[in-house]
Amino acid sequence: MGWLDQLAEHVDDLRRAGELQQNGRSAQALPILDAVLDTSADPTTRAYALIQRFGALINLGRVAELATAMAVAAEAVREVPDPYLRGQMHAFAALGAHLQSNLDRGVTHLVQASRALAAVPERDMETAWGWHDLAMAYSYLGFHGQALTAIEQAREVGASAGLSPEVFAAPGIRLRNAVSLDHWGDTDGCLRVLRDIDAERSRYVATDQLRPGSRAVYGYALARRAALGEPTEDGAAKWLTGGGDSARTRDLRHLGSVCLTIAAGKPERALTMLEAIPVSAEVLGAPEPARLRSICHASAGDHAAAHAADRYAFRLAAQRIDQLRDGYLDGVAARLDAQETQRDPHRYGDETLTDPLTGLPNRRQLEHYVDALLARGERAAVGVCDIVGFTTVNMRHGRHCGDLVLQRIAGVLARVMRRGDFVARFAGDEFVLVLPGAGPHHAAEVSRRISSAASSENWQVLVPGTPIGLAAGWSEVGTNGRGLSAALASAAASRKPT
Numbered sequence: 001m002g003w004l005d006q007l008a009e010h011v012d013d014l015r016r017a018g019e020l021q022q023n024g025r026s027a028q029a030l031p032i033l034d035a036v037l038d039t040s041a042d043p044t045t046r047a048y049a050l051i052q053r054f055g056a057l058i059n060l061g062r063v064a065e066l067a068t069a070m071a072v073a074a075e076a077v078r079e080v081p082d083p084y085l086r087g088q089m090h091a092f093a094a095l096g097a098h099l100q101s102n103l104d105r106g107v108t109h110l111v112q113a114s115r116a117l118a119a120v121p122e123r124d125m126e127t128a129w130g131w132h133d134l135a136m137a138y139s140y141l142g143f144h145g146q147a148l149t150a151i152e153q154a155r156e157v158g159a160s161a162g163l164s165p166e167v168f169a170a171p172g173i174r175l176r177n178a179v180s181l182d183h184w185g186d187t188d189g190c191l192r193v194l195r196d197i198d199a200e201r202s203r204y205v206a207t208d209q210l211r212p213g214s215r216a217v218y219g220y221a222l223a224r225r226a227a228l229g230e231p232t233e234d235g236a237a238k239w240l241t242g243g244g245d246s247a248r249t250r251d252l253r254h255l256g257s258v259c260l261t262i263a264a265g266k267p268e269r270a271l272t273m274l275e276a277i278p279v280s281a282e283v284l285g286a287p288e289p290a291r292l293r294s295i296c297h298a299s300a301g302d303h304a305a306a307h308a309a310d311r312y313a314f315r316l317a318a319q320r321i322d323q324l325r326d327g328y329l330d331g332v333a334a335r336l337d338a339q340e341t342q343r344d345p346h347r348y349g350d351e352t353l354t355d356p357l358t359g360l361p362n363r364r365q366l367e368h369y370v371d372a373l374l375a376r377g378e379r380a381a382v383g384v385c386d387i388v389g390f391t392t393v394n395m396r397h398g399r400h401c402g403d404l405v406l407q408r409i410a411g412v413l414a415r416v417m418r419r420g421d422f423v424a425r426f427a428g429d430e431f432v433l434v435l436p437g438a439g440p441h442h443a444a445e446v447s448r449r450i451s452s453a454a455s456s457e458n459w460q461v462l463v464p465g466t467p468i469g470l471a472a473g474w475s476e477v478g479t480n481g482r483g484l485s486a487a488l489a490s491a492a493a494s495r496k497p498t
Helices: 011-022 026-039 043-059 063-078 083-099 103-118 125-140 144-160 171-183 187-206 212-227 247-263 267-276 287-300 303-343 363-375 390-397 399-416 440-455 484-493
Strands: 380-388 422-427 430-436 469-477
Touching (some): 011 125, 063 083, 063 399, 103 303, 171 303, 247 287, 287 303, 363 422, 363 469, 380 484, 390 399, 399 440, 469 484
Antiparallel strands (some): 380 469, 422 430
16 A cells, blocks of 8 residues: 555545656645645645645746745644655655755755754655655755666665666766766766767667657757767757756757757757846756857857857856855764863753754753852853844744754854853744853944954855844842842843844
8 A cells, every 4th residue: 555545535635636647737636635735634635735836836937836835735734743744745845955056955954854854664665755756855955866866776675666767767867977077077977878868768668668748858858969069869949849848858959959950050050049048057957058049159269159158058057066165064063062061061951951953051050150150159240142033034044954954053052152152043033142240341242253253154154145143131140139030121122233
């Protein structure tokens, strides 16, 4: 019995919608999914339908609707603790982040999807397609080796469910690998992969196992070889027809026509076609149109323009590597921050007193700490610090990115504290700082350090287009008998941007 068969209702409708999407007909799948959502009250059924609807919007390139669709799907999945649903949702979320040019968020979803799917005990058809969708997400984000590993996992799981390996051919994965080799200057490697794709197409045609949604991919592989000057045995034009209604298919048809125009000895016409209809940078990578311009100019004999276009394509390819380097540094910084918050057992207590998201002390431990401080007759400066722009982060980028911002801010605050100072996550985006024995002068210095540390973080990588700042206010405990509640209220009332 497959995963879908466990649902309480609408199993046939959901299976039909899935088959339509697998064959590149997402526009027809959408009304089926909407009808299920209009009539179903079962949480698991609704969660599955919302995830599949999110995937359909991705296939159709309806980027403006993705943030809302993802938020609704993620909320539904949180109510249904199912690893398959979680894995499928994160695989689609990675694709959505890619369409929104958010590499950091996309990579996070890739890791979460892989972990969730690996925890699925069933080896059924739906899980196999989950691995397939994760493989596609890996491929679109440029992780070609991981994409091939995931598609092999899809074939293995699919075989257990009685599906033939040809169902998960996924030629688009190798096509993106091929053109990326060309973008980096390895045209011979690109051609080798394109030939392998064509050999696979020939086998599937001979056995009548070609998936309709793959037609445009096979057609583009043929056309790209022709543009590079390599004759092919089968005409590419017929393979660029049909293949579904996805944004990917539309762009492949157009770029394939450009390649065939180059091969026909009409480079000026091909250049005009490239300029006339823009294509998404997400289908074959931002460098692909620039690389085709380079081939056009070279075919026309304008080698200076060809060199300039080729260098531009290479620069676009290198930008992704720069983003990954930034993400690597941010990941190391986050790990060090997490280690720092857990290093001092006297500073940070056991799990019952610790905020699980940030690793900082929670409100309960803050209260214990201040009670002990006051019992000793000591005084301290108390700061209330919250995040400026946090609501916008959650609305624009989702709660997952909001959690990442909270973790990053926790690390910032932990770094600027003296040994013996205390920082806790109080509630939401609100943090409390306790500086034993400190007065207003030292509190002002800590505020300056917080401001400097927060402003040095690369928020653009984590939440692009959303500025992040901090606001802090200060008071005291132990002075004139003032307790924690009164100090927090006074500090909160005096908050201002750091």
